Amino acid sequence: MKTIIKNGTIATDSEVFRGDILIEDGKISAIGEDISCDDAKIVDASGMYVMPGAVDVHTHMDLDVGFARAIDDFYDGTVAAACGGTTTIVDHMAFGPKDCSLWHQVNEYHRLADGNAVVDYGFHGVIQHPVTADRLGELAEIKEKEGITSFKVYMTYDFGLQDDELFNVLRAAKEAGIVITVHCENHGVLTQLRKEFIEQGHTEAKYHPLSRPPRVEAEAVNRMIHLSALAGDAPLYIVHLSSAEGLHEVMKARAENRPNLGVETCIQYLILNDSMYDDPSEGLKAIMSPPLRKDQDREELWQALSEGGLIDTVATDHCPFHFRAGKAEKQYGKDDFTKCPNGAPGVQERLMLMFSEGFMKGRISLPQLVKYASSEPCRMFGLYPQKGSLEPGTDADIVIIDPGKVTHIDRDYIRGASDYSCYEGMDLEGSIEKVFLRGKEIVDNGKFLGEKGEGKYLRRGPSVLAKR
Numbered sequence: 341m342k343t344i345i346k347n348g349t350i351a352t353d354s355e356v357f358r359g360d361i362l363i364e365d366g367k368i369s370a371i372g373e374d375i376s377c378d379d380a381k382i383v384d385a386s387g388m389y390v391m392p393g394a395v396d397v398h399t400h401m402d403l404d405v406g407f408a409r410a411i412d413d414f415y416d417g418t419v420a421a422a423c424g425g426t427t428t429i430v431d432h433m434a435f436g437p438k439d440c441s442l443w444h445q446v447n448e449y450h451r452l453a454d455g456n457a458v459v460d461y462g463f464h465g466v467i468q469h470p471v472t473a474d475r476l477g478e479l480a481e482i483k484e485k486e487g488i489t490s491f492k493v494y495m496t497y498d499f500g501l502q503d504d505e506l507f508n509v510l511r512a513a514k515e516a517g518i519v520i521t522v523h524c525e526n527h528g529v530l531t532q533l534r535k536e537f538i539e540q541g542h543t544e545a546k547y548h549p550l551s552r553p554p555r556v557e558a559e560a561v562n563r564m565i566h567l568s569a570l571a572g573d574a575p576l577y578i579v580h581l582s583s584a585e586g587l588h589e590v591m592k593a594r595a596e597n598r599p600n601l602g603v604e605t606c607i608q609y610l611i612l613n614d615s616m617y618d619d620p621s622e623g624l625k626a627i628m629s630p631p632l633r634k635d636q637d638r639e640e641l642w643q644a645l646s647e648g649g650l651i652d653t654v655a656t657d658h659c660p661f662h663f664r665a666g667k668a669e670k671q672y673g674k675d676d677f678t679k680c681p682n683g684a685p686g687v688q689e690r691l692m693l694m695f696s697e698g699f700m701k702g703r704i705s706l707p708q709l710v711k712y713a714s715s716e717p718c719r720m721f722g723l724y725p726q727k728g729s730l731e732p733g734t735d736a737d738i739v740i741i742d743p744g745k746v747t748h749i750d751r752d753y754i755r756g757a758s759d760y761s762c763y764e765g766m767d768l769e770g771s772i773e774k775v776f777l778r779g780k781e782i783v784d785n786g787k788f789l790g791e792k793g794e795g796k797y798l799r800r801g802p803s804v805l806a807k808r
């Protein structure tokens with residue numbers, strides 16, 4: 341089975357050119373001008389952009405948070421991903437039972453994802469409190485047997501780690517050649533503020549961002565950067581950076597040339613702001629942590645992406661719950677914002693938001709779009725160049741975008757299980773024409789053509805951060 345994508349405007353993270361891509365047996369076999377092949381199916385991409393499939397390295401499919409469960413399982417969530425041009429995800433696991441082995445959630449996530457996912461997928465491991473020598477000994481074992489080369493730690497939530505635990509994890513991870521991804525928020529301060537707001541009867545959604553102000557993030561970002569340095573420059577990747585204050589800590593570290601540091605922001609922090617919390621009901625839709633910030637924060641994050649060298653990736657933290665009547669988990673927060681499950685959808689929206697609001701509006705170039713959405717996530721997590729590139733010999737994961745069409749985000753647009761999108765009402769410049777996963781067309785003009793279970797588990801190599 342051969343396919344030629346003809347006459348497209350091809351974009352990689354380093355160049356943009358008119359040309360063709362030949363796909364054979366699921367791989368890219370040639371890329372350049374005027375490629376011909378007699379028995380190949382022709383896909384005409386004239387007037388369209390042709391790019392590597394997008395890669396979302398921060399999703400939470402089927403996340404079990406105890407009192408609620410994220411409603412996108414690995415099937416629904418990856419159908420949404422595919423329809424949004426994302427052909428690979430790396431999912432962050434939920435915490436396991438108290439004192440469980442690190443293997444517990446690895447096995448659980450294979451049970452959830454294998455046979456269900458429709459795009460290729462990998463997992464970040466999770467390390468929870470308490471951290472023991474036995475648990476740390478499992479890092480190298482899981483890397484070896486499962487190809488899981490990144491683990492997440494949390495500085496807040498029930499199983500969040502203390503400073504001594506974070507330090508021990510970072511030292512063990514450096515030793516094992518593993519990158520530690522971290523949710524940065526100061527647990528003590530946010531817990532205190534939440535308690536005070538509820539005691540004062542300030543229960544509405546608008547108190548959610550006020551209970552987690554930007555410095556709650558910035559302090560934790562700064563602390564993790566120093567802990568990583570104290571641990572011998574252990575590889576560190578900061579997830580979902582949301583604020584200008586947090587970014588300023590990253591700038592300081594970059595100015596000091598701190599090695600082995602990766603930084604992610606998420607699409608919602610680039611597009612939305614905290615005015616979404618003004619309405620006590622609608623505001624529940626956007627309860628996530630960290631919370632949405634001010635326009636000034638958004639502008640600084642865009643500026644950082646435009647300048648380069650500060651932020652490495654744009655992901656989503658995709659973690660949707662129902663909002664409307666019926667079994668609407670978001671309504672748990674109706675009378676108390678602290679009871680609302682954290683998270684919102686985004687895996688379907690991310691690429692086209694970056695294309696429309698980033699590239700088409702002139703904030704980032706096309707190679708930068710490819711870099712933040714596809715190639716750099718793969719370098720960070722040991723998937724490059726198999727994923728995130730258009731190099732001959734690599735997986736033919738490709739997205740074709742028609743810049744002349746419009747994507748309306750409304751209820752009909754949503755392909756996951758969620759009953760809302762935070763971006764409803766937006767009209768985006770451009771539309772996804774086709775998506776290929778390992779050479780197979782899985783999306784055509786909004787229609788999903790793939791099959792349940794077609795996504796493959798990805799054993800990952802080491803992160804670039806762990807090699808430096």
Ligand SMILES: [Zn+2]
Nearest residue numbers: 398400432657
């Ligand atoms: Zn997350």
